[in-house]
Every structure is written in C-alpha cells, then in structure tokens.
Amino acid sequence: MAITSIKNLKEFSTSNDRFEGAHLLCPGCAHSMIVRELMNCTDDNLVIGSNTGCLEVSTAVYPYTSWDTSWIHIGFENAATAVTGAEAMHKARKRKGTLKDPDAPVKFVAFGGDGSTFDIGFQWLSGAMERGHDFTYICLDNENYANTGGQRSSATPIGATTSTAQAGTHSYGKKEKKKDIVSIMAAHGAPYVAQLAPNKWKSMAKGFQKALETEGPCFINTVSACTTEWKFDPKDTIHITDLATDSLMFPIYEIIDGHELNILYRPKNVLKVEDYLGAQGRYRHLFKPENKHVIEQIQSDIDKNWEMLQRREEARI
Amino acid sequence: MSMTGSVPGTDNRGIRELGAEEKVGWDQVQQGVVLPSFEGDAADIAHQKAEERHYADFNSYTATVASWRVLKPVYNRDICIDCQNCWVWCPDTSIISRDKQMLGIDYDHCKGCGVCVEVCPTNPKSLLMFNEAEENEEALSEWPQKEKKAK
Structure with missing residues (x-):
C-alpha cells in the first residue's frame, strides 16, 4: 500500500485532499475532519460507501458531490453490504482478468453514523464482518441521529437529553447505557478493531493506515463531536474532543485479532467527567441537585471501564 | 464557474434555481444518478494538487x-x-x-x-x-x- 508519511504534520500535509469543500455539513463538524484524515493517509484508490446520515446527505446534494473517489450511497443500513459486494466483485474480476488495471491498489471503506452502525445497520455490519471481506468500516459516532433532529440512538450515553429522550421534571434524559460497539466488533474476531479520536491525529492516522493495510474486516469507532446536538460552539470541536479523551469518556485503544488490547493514549492528567459534561448543553440538566447521582454513575462507569481496559491490556488475552 | 447542459436552470453565476428543471412523470424518473467528479481520466487524482485537476461541474469544489x-x-x-x-x-x-x-x-x-x-x-x-x-x-x-x- 502506498502510505502517506505521517511522521509529522508537515509531511502529512503534503497529501492531496480528495474530500472537497462546499459540502453542507455544519461548520465545525468533526465528520469531515475524520473523513479527510482517512482519505489523506493513503495514496491508493478508494471505493467508499456511506450509510444514510449526516455525512451522506451533506456530501452528495444533487447536482454536487464532494467525493474525488468512487463513492456510493444506497440505503440507511447497507454501506457495509454494498462495499463488501464491490470488494467481492473486484476480487472476482481480478481472478477473471477483466480489470483494466489489475495491479492498481484499491481499498474498500464504509462510513456509517452511530445510528446506522449501532442500530439500523447492525445486522448488515455484523454479517459483513462475519463473511470476512477485506474492508474497513468506520463509524462516525456522534451519539444521536443528528441528521433527523437529534433522536436518541443506542450510542447515546446515559443522562444526555435528546429530542426523543428529553430531560425535564420527570426525567434526566436517556436512561440506558451506551452500547459497547468496540467489544462487540472485537468479539466477531475481526483482525483490527479500534476506537480513535480526531484530536489525536497521529494515533488516528496510524489506526486508519493499520486498518487499510490489514487484510480482512476492520472496524473503527471514531468520536465525532456534534456541534448542533451536543450544543457547543462550532470553534470548540477539538477542545470538546480533548475533554472527551482526557476524561476517558472515550478511551483510545485498539484490539488486534479480537484479544490483544493496546491502549493508544493515556492522558497525563485525567479530568473529571464533569469538565466534559459541563462543556455541552445536552448535559446541562445533570448539574441540578436532583440529578447529581447520574454524574456519579457516569464517573463510576468510566472508572470501571478504564480499569477493565488496563487489566485487559496487561493480561494480553 | 459555468454549468453544462446536464444541470438545468443555472444563472450566469452558476447558481441553480430550484424547481426550474423540467418535470417528468413518476415512471420516467431516473433511478439512481451517477455524478462524475472530474472531466476525463481521474485515475491518478491522489497525486495531483487541486490546481492540476480537471474538476467537473458536479464537483462541489466548483461551488x-x-x-x-x-x-x-x-x-x-x-x-x-x-x-x-x-x-x-x-x-x-x-x-x-x-x-x-x-x-x-x-x-x-x-x-x-x-x-x-x-x-x-x-x-x-x-x-x-x-x-x-x-x-x-x-x-x-x-x-x-x-x-x-x-x-
């Protein structure tokens, strides 16, 4: 694979962008930061599929497309299916010798939001992982259905207010915990599964390159801060993501072959989760006295999860 | 920026007027649309800088x-x-x-x-x-x- 050098940002910046501006994502949206980084970290031809979601509706508004590579959108749930189908066809045509340029390296990538990954496309994604196609699935996790007005998804964390799980006098927002998608995907025995964040650009670029290089189905969950539904100022996208990774709300780690866990980022000063929650409008109600117990629960969940990750890393099983 | 005939109803700034396109019956609607991002061969796009590329009017770079x-x-x-x-x-x-x-x-x-x-x-x-x-x-x-x- 032709790899773009990511030794430092200066070298990385010589990569030619293949994701064009004038897409209609909100100002400050982390989706496009992640997509740009993926497309910049390789020189290979890319075949990309997108599930319905913010990314798809904003980057292909007729008569415009923001993609400089092959890109397909079909349904809400089946980017994984479409891309693995393209991968199977590519393999078959290579075998039959009907490709125009059989030696040109091609990578297959599917993008989905958290709604289409955790909920609607879960079965299709699981099937694609099980069939063992050579592709990479990247989930842009903004923890709600941001495209349709911020409904709850199974990626929404406990305590967040959404348009269908609203905080008020009788409720503190969503009452259920977030699905642990990374462990679920690792349990498929996938060769490379990771959770990455755009504020740590180097670990993210390294993770993307590893996933693209690895043969077989790879899954990456990326944190995509949503300025509209998380309710923060667009300029603060990277700051909020910093808070997310430093409070360990989103630990950055990878799981190789379903068992070998490596933590990729250990914050020097671990922040209290209040710092992360307090920076966003969707958690404002948790700071009322009657809701304090939710913050305590979130903090204890984070501590337990971090302990579990560290012990799994030590155990190497 | 200029629009080709395939994108109807554009003014001289290239901005498309919504609803200006010709209406067709439900059975004539094209299923699926393919938008080419570039004019001509686009095989080596990863090694071309933006100013070296031949963007098609469909590419949002032109918007x-x-x-x-x-x-x-x-x-x-x-x-x-x-x-x-x-x-x-x-x-x-x-x-x-x-x-x-x-x-x-x-x-x-x-x-x-x-x-x-x-x-x-x-x-x-x-x-x-x-x-x-x-x-x-x-x-x-x-x-x-x-x-x-x-x-």
Missing part, C-alpha cells in the same frame, strides 16, 4: 458556501510557523497548504467555524476571526501584540 460566514479567519504569514494544525483539523478543506507551507485560506469553501483559530499554537495567533465585511489588510494592521503568559 461555494462563502455566504454561510459571519466571521472569517484572517491569516498572518509573519507569525505562522507552518505547524499545519489548521490544515489537519479544517473540516472544510479550506486551508491551502503546498510543500509543507501554509499559503492561505480558501474563502470559497470556508464556513467560518473558527476551528483553525482555536488550534493555532503561536503567540499571538497567526489566524484570527474578523468580521466578514472587514478588509484583510485592515484586519492585519490591527493584529494584537504578543501576550505575556500568566504564571
């Missing part, structure tokens, strides 16, 4: 979202250290970097989110937000001085 901005980032070459933080985190591909050097801002595609200003590490910052109506020269003339770090 603009400049009207979204209220504030705009202004770039000060004298202070910049070419760290490329703004390049890696710009969500709108609007930081023009060539050969490890930051050249400026693509005002056609910048939405004025301000992420580039937040991630700029220099003191004073080499990117700052100014009112969209203000001239860049004027903005550069009122650039703030170096701030002393509070100890």
Whole structure:
C-alpha cells in the first residue's frame, strides 16, 4: 500500500485532499475532519460507501458531490453490504482478468453514523464482518441521529437529553447505557478493531493506515463531536474532543485479532467527567441537585471501564 | 464557474434555481444518478494538487458556501510557523497548504467555524476571526501584540 508519511504534520500535509469543500455539513463538524484524515493517509484508490446520515446527505446534494473517489450511497443500513459486494466483485474480476488495471491498489471503506452502525445497520455490519471481506468500516459516532433532529440512538450515553429522550421534571434524559460497539466488533474476531479520536491525529492516522493495510474486516469507532446536538460552539470541536479523551469518556485503544488490547493514549492528567459534561448543553440538566447521582454513575462507569481496559491490556488475552 | 447542459436552470453565476428543471412523470424518473467528479481520466487524482485537476461541474469544489460566514479567519504569514494544525483539523478543506507551507485560506469553501483559530499554537495567533465585511489588510494592521503568559 502506498502510505502517506505521517511522521509529522508537515509531511502529512503534503497529501492531496480528495474530500472537497462546499459540502453542507455544519461548520465545525468533526465528520469531515475524520473523513479527510482517512482519505489523506493513503495514496491508493478508494471505493467508499456511506450509510444514510449526516455525512451522506451533506456530501452528495444533487447536482454536487464532494467525493474525488468512487463513492456510493444506497440505503440507511447497507454501506457495509454494498462495499463488501464491490470488494467481492473486484476480487472476482481480478481472478477473471477483466480489470483494466489489475495491479492498481484499491481499498474498500464504509462510513456509517452511530445510528446506522449501532442500530439500523447492525445486522448488515455484523454479517459483513462475519463473511470476512477485506474492508474497513468506520463509524462516525456522534451519539444521536443528528441528521433527523437529534433522536436518541443506542450510542447515546446515559443522562444526555435528546429530542426523543428529553430531560425535564420527570426525567434526566436517556436512561440506558451506551452500547459497547468496540467489544462487540472485537468479539466477531475481526483482525483490527479500534476506537480513535480526531484530536489525536497521529494515533488516528496510524489506526486508519493499520486498518487499510490489514487484510480482512476492520472496524473503527471514531468520536465525532456534534456541534448542533451536543450544543457547543462550532470553534470548540477539538477542545470538546480533548475533554472527551482526557476524561476517558472515550478511551483510545485498539484490539488486534479480537484479544490483544493496546491502549493508544493515556492522558497525563485525567479530568473529571464533569469538565466534559459541563462543556455541552445536552448535559446541562445533570448539574441540578436532583440529578447529581447520574454524574456519579457516569464517573463510576468510566472508572470501571478504564480499569477493565488496563487489566485487559496487561493480561494480553 | 459555468454549468453544462446536464444541470438545468443555472444563472450566469452558476447558481441553480430550484424547481426550474423540467418535470417528468413518476415512471420516467431516473433511478439512481451517477455524478462524475472530474472531466476525463481521474485515475491518478491522489497525486495531483487541486490546481492540476480537471474538476467537473458536479464537483462541489466548483461551488461555494462563502455566504454561510459571519466571521472569517484572517491569516498572518509573519507569525505562522507552518505547524499545519489548521490544515489537519479544517473540516472544510479550506486551508491551502503546498510543500509543507501554509499559503492561505480558501474563502470559497470556508464556513467560518473558527476551528483553525482555536488550534493555532503561536503567540499571538497567526489566524484570527474578523468580521466578514472587514478588509484583510485592515484586519492585519490591527493584529494584537504578543501576550505575556500568566504564571
């Protein structure tokens, strides 16, 4: 694979962008930061599929497309299916010798939001992982259905207010915990599964390159801060993501072959989760006295999860 | 920017009038649309800089979202250290970097989110937000001085 050098940002910046501006994502949206980084970290031809979601509706508004590579959108749930189908066809045509340029390296990538990954496309994604196609699935996790007005998804964390799980006098927002998608995907025995964040650009670029290089189905969950539904100022996208990774709300780690866990980022000063929650409008109600117990629960969940990750890393099983 | 005949109802600025296209019956609607991003062969796009490519009118590179901005980032070459933080985190591909050097801002595609200003590490910052109506020269003339770090 032709790899773009990511030794430092200066070298990385010589990569030619293949994701064009004038897409209609909100100002400050982390989706496009992640997509740009993926497309910049390789020189290979890319075949990309997108599930319905913010990314798809904003980057292909007729008569415009923001993609400089092959890109397909079909349904809400089946980017994984479409891309693995393209991968199977590519393999078959290579075998039959009907490709125009059989030696040109091609990578297959599917993008989905958290709604289409955790909920609607879960079965299709699981099937694609099980069939063992050579592709990479990247989930842009903004923890709600941001495209349709911020409904709850199974990626929404406990305590967040959404348009269908609203905080008020009788409720503190969503009452259920977030699905642990990374462990679920690792349990498929996938060769490379990771959770990455755009504020740590180097670990993210390294993770993307590893996933693209690895043969077989790879899954990456990326944190995509949503300025509209998380309710923060667009300029603060990277700051909020910093808070997310430093409070360990989103630990950055990878799981190789379903068992070998490596933590990729250990914050020097671990922040209290209040710092992360307090920076966003969707958690404002948790700071009322009657809701304090939710913050305590979130903090204890984070501590337990971090302990579990560290012990799994030590155990190497 | 000029639009080809395949995109109907565009005025001379290339902006398409909604609803101006010819209406067709439900059974004549084309199922699925393919939009070519480039004119001609696009096999080696990864090794071509934006100015070397032949963008098709369908590519959003030929469109603009400049009207979204209220504030705009202004770039000060004298202070910049070419760290490329703004390049890696710009969500709108609007930081023009060539050969490890930051050249400026693509005002056609910048939405004025301000992420580039937040991630700029220099003191004073080499990117700052100014009112969209203000001239860049004027903005550069009122650039703030170096701030002393509070100890």
